[in-house]
Structures are given as structure tokens and as C-alpha cells.
Amino acid sequence: MADKFERKHRIAIIGGGPGGFEAALAGAQLGAEVTLVERVGVGGSAVLTDVVPSKTLIATAEAANAIGEAGDLGVQFFARGESGRPVRPEIAVNLRAVNQRLLRLARQQSEDMRSQLTRAGVTIVQGDGRLDGPSRVVVSAGSGKSRKDFDEIEADTIVVSTGSHPRVLDSAKPDGERILTWTQLYSIDTIPEHLIVVGSGVTGAEFASAYRALGAEVTLISSRDMVLPGEDADAARVIEDVFTRNGMNVMNKSRAESVVRKGDTVIATLTDGRTVEGSHCLMAVGSIPNTAGIGLEEAGVQLSDSGHIRVNRVARTSVPNIYAAGDCSGFLPLASVASMQGRTAVYHAMGDAVNPTELRNVTSNVFTQPEIATVGYTQSDIESGLVKASVHKLPLAQNPRAKMMGIKHGFVKLFARTSTGTIVGGVVVAPRASELILPVSIAIEQRLTVDEVAQAFAVYPSLSGSITDAARALHIVN
Known part of the structure; x- marks a missing residue:
């Protein structure tokens, strides 16, 4: 493909999450000169603070749950007490060790992805990338300081894959200790005595399920009639039934007005005046695309009212040579979709065969139990x-x-x-x-x-x- 050009096709990618990673690999495979700009590490938040660590935590919760239910299959666990009689041991979860492991796995996955890109010939630049018009990316190393030798990247094609971040409410601001977003959960060292989860969408339901299996008392506050309102109704009923059977307190048709910390406790106040007191609170009230302040509108890229980049089925934006992939775009916020968008964008930009993404064919999963x-x-x-x-x-x-x-x-x-x-x-x-x-x-x-x-x-x-x-x-x- 590259021999059709006097020079190699230049691709600049902002964001190294699943979309940016796959776009970089596809570009290198087709012979392009690819530069990837990533702020926190290859894999982005999906690998470092979101999908990989959360699903690792959930796998640990599944293991704890399997041990607890083994008695139903006739498998019993006993230890010998001082009297020599068998004593049923308690299942103990070392959350500090669990979190250390999952963060280590996330870093390893990030390094594996980085090595894969390096072997493919992709140039990786650490820093914050933003558009300077439709054909240039400017990289800074924080505080507005330009990074020498990488301050400007000229590109024939630009792929924006900047992801998203947790939505934060003014009335429930996370402190990273007791009031937490899902990216901050991995800093706590012990199982919460009572975890309040605000939000019953996929993220809220997954963490509520996991921490209940790990032994925490859990209260799930849902503003809707049922948990997982965006899922199949029969499936949501099964999950809610399992939640309640396992001892979770599910509060449907309840909206949290505020969450405040008082010492070692948190208090969630509902719009009807009721309060829920716990040891920790997870705020799972959606996410916001990372599209502000990176030069998109100045370059002519259209955004939706929610701040998502408008793209078509080949991930192309309103500017012909600029594409977008992943949670920053208006497509489904799934890692698999981001990967497909990244590949599709590069294939389309370089004239290779491409199948427009068909959302009806996308498989999604909720990692509850x-x-x-x-x-x-x-x-x-x-x-x-x-x-x-x-x-x-x-x-x-x-x-x-x-x-x-x-x-x-x-x-x-x-x-x-x-x-x-x-x-x-x-x-x-x-x-x-x-x-x-x-x-x-x-x-x-x-x-x-x-x-x-x-x-x-x-x-x-x-x-x-x-x-x-x-x-x-x-x-x-x-």
C-alpha cells in the first residue's frame, strides 16, 4: 500500500487505549508511518484503571464465591481446632494483595501492548496530545510545556481515541478514600464494611456484585424500577433476584441527592429525605468523554451535546482525514467496539477493504454473577x-x-x-x-x-x- 505514495502515509493517534492501539497496529501493518501519543501508558484507562483491573477483581470475587458455594456440591473445608475437632474456616480476602495483583497485571498488559507496538515500528510519544488544525498534533509534557523533538507531528490521517473519565457530581465529590470513583477503588486496603453504590448501570452492578461476593455489606441505590435498566428485562430480573438472595440491599426508585463524608463513615441522602450510612461509597453515575480542550472544534470536528465526537460507521468525523474511536465517540462504549473502530478507521483512510461497523452485531457483556x-x-x-x-x-x-x-x-x-x-x-x-x-x-x-x-x-x-x-x-x- 505504501508504494502508492512518494513518502509513507503519516498517521498520528491521540490516545493509546483499545481504539488507538488497534489503529496503530493496523497502520503499521499497511506500511504507514505511525506515531501514537499517550499520556498514562499504552492501553489507556481501559487497561490501567478500568476493564483489566475491574475484571481481575471480579474474577477474584468469583473464586471467593465458588469456595463459598462448594458445600452445595459436597465439597467441605475444615481445619483442626485445638481440641482436634474439625472447625469450618472462614473465607478471608486480602484486598491489599488482590489490588496489588490486579494493578500488576494491568501494568504487565500495558507493557506487553507497548512492546507489540514497538516491534511493529510504531513511534510512541509520552504526553498530552491535542489538535492544531486538521493535519497537526501538538504534544505537551504537562503544564503547557512542549516536549522537545515531539512538539509537532504532521499527519495525513489523525485518529482520536482519548477515552472518557468518571462523571463527578458536585454534591458527591470523591475524596479517593471514602467516596470513590471506579478508578480509585484499587487504593483501599481492606474490604469495605458497608459499600454504598450509587448507580445501577453496568459499572455499579458489576462492582456491587463483586464486593458482595468478597464479603462486604452492599447497598445499591438505583433511580430506576430495576437494576441494569439498559439490559434485557428478564436478565435484569434474574440479576436483581440473585443480588437480594445474596443479602444485597437494593433500593429501587431511589435517587441520591448528596453523599458526604463524616469521619470514617459516608452518608448518602436521597431526594425523599431518607439517608443511608456506610463505610465507603462508589459513585457510578456515568462517564464523560475526554474531548474538551484538545482542539477538536477548532479543527472543525463536530461534537454532540454530550461532548462525544460524531462519527459514521467507518469512524470518520466531519473532517475527512480525522477519525475517532472508542468512548470519546458516539458509538457503544465497549473495548471491542473501540478496537474495531480503530482498525476500520485506518483501513478506510488508507484505501484498504473495510466493512462498516454494524452495531446490531456487537456482543456486550455485564460481568455480574x-x-x-x-x-x-x-x-x-x-x-x-x-x-x-x-x-x-x-x-x-x-x-x-x-x-x-x-x-x-x-x-x-x-x-x-x-x-x-x-x-x-x-x-x-x-x-x-x-x-x-x-x-x-x-x-x-x-x-x-x-x-x-x-x-x-x-x-x-x-x-x-x-x-x-x-x-x-x-x-x-x-
């Missing part, structure tokens, strides 16, 4: 008449492998067009639903029918057998 994985059209789409499809839900309690594993909660749900039987959506609620959803995602991407999926051989017994069983059941409907 159990997990929720979704792809394609939703049941609300069907009920509203957006798509005509049949629905079949198969409880995991009927699955033989689930019975063997002691899985009590969850289901597989498939949506198929009534006219053709083509699978157009699916929901999986189960342990490791993030792994089980892949066959459904492939079916949607390849436009497979329920009969074609049902003909695939699933291992017996297996959780994935519920997918072929659900597909087989839809044959009767269609």
Missing part, C-alpha cells in the same frame, strides 16, 4: 414492532451440565425472524455468559437460521447445548 451477554435485536425491539421475530427462552435449570455444576440461575434466549427463521438476537444469563454468547454472535454475523444452528453438534452434557436446544425449539414456531 451470573453474567449477562447480549447480541443483536432485543426483546423490546420485537415488542415495539421494529422487527418481527419469535422468542424462545430456555432456563438453565433444565440443562444437565448446569445441574452438575450447581447453577441455579440463568437462561438462554434466542430471537428468530418469523418469516425465515434467521437468528437476529440472543441473550445468555449464566456463569461465563461472555464465552457462551459467541455461537449466537456468529449465527447473527453469518445470518444462520435456527435450523442451521440446531444441526450443529453440541457436546453432551454442556451449557452450550442450551443454545442448540433453544434453536431446535424455534423450529416448531417457524
